[in-house]
Amino acid sequence: MASIGHVAVGMSLGRYEAGGSSRGRLVAYMLFFSALALLPDADVIAFKLGIPYSAPWGHRGATHSLAFAALVALGSMGLARLLRIAPWRLGLLSFVSVGSHGLLDALTDGGLGAALLWPLSNARLFAPVRPLPVAPIGVGMLSPRGLYVVVVEFLVFLPCWTFALWPRRRAAPEP
Template sequence: MASAFAHVAVAFAMGKSLSSQFHTSRFWWFTMACCLLPDADVLGLMFGIPYEHMLGHRGLTHSIAFAMLLGLVVPRLAAPTIRYGTRRYWLFAMYFFLVTLSHGFLDALTDGGFGIAFFAPFDSTRYFFPWRPVSVSPIGISAFVSYEGMRVLLSELVWIGIPVVLWLIVLKVTGRTAK
């Protein structure tokens, strides 16, 4: 998997792409929750759910269907005054869908694991992207204070961090982000 740092960086850049009128603290909390929630499936390992099972790591919670479900539910939680079915609701729904889906996309760029069950629960096949430049992240914070952890962070800096910073610069230069 890509590290939590990479997932949050991408979600932050996605959020900055929206008008600053949406940038409430509640919006940011739900943005971070949606980008990290797919990895809640690692808890299944403690309950004996095998990694390769549809409910295992990188299974159902990394799927397009899961991202769609979250995208439909979260707008009302992130902005309680938003009315269902309005243009603003659908903008938020699409945003939270894409933020959640970005998790699986980043993981599909890594060089480890069994792949992502993008089409779960309808198909349990696991997929990677053909190009996988990001080193797979160790699980646990302490693993980052090692040579391997530093190698992963460097990989993410190059393949995820630099594009995110470039995107934020483009937003700033074009005046598309809050001051």
């Protein structure tokens, strides 16, 4: 995926969590959950380190697993305690944000699949239906194929973008 869908999911979760909070808190939650939704792709550093794509720590490997999402959720719960906010809620939304990444990547039509069940299995999995085009890596995004992927992802995730960015109602003034 081209990350547009991952960011849309993160921003939607941030909007949900912020509820009627201040604009600053809304933006903070959107940035936090978007960063978490993108976190699994930090594994692209494996290419620079000479780790093969198909290795457990290669791209779409361990960081795309539900176990990795659970570890990040536990970390978020610790952060929530420090910030004095509801840890279980933040943990659950963090799990959804990070866990959605591998699940969405399994919906793409290319690559090797995602290691969703790591460390129980190194198998790379795809969903039975794969409606999302796989994004070219790096400079390849600046091509007709890259533009196609961006447009498709934007359209598929339009409901998330709409929910995340729709103007909020202002509270009615108190009498």
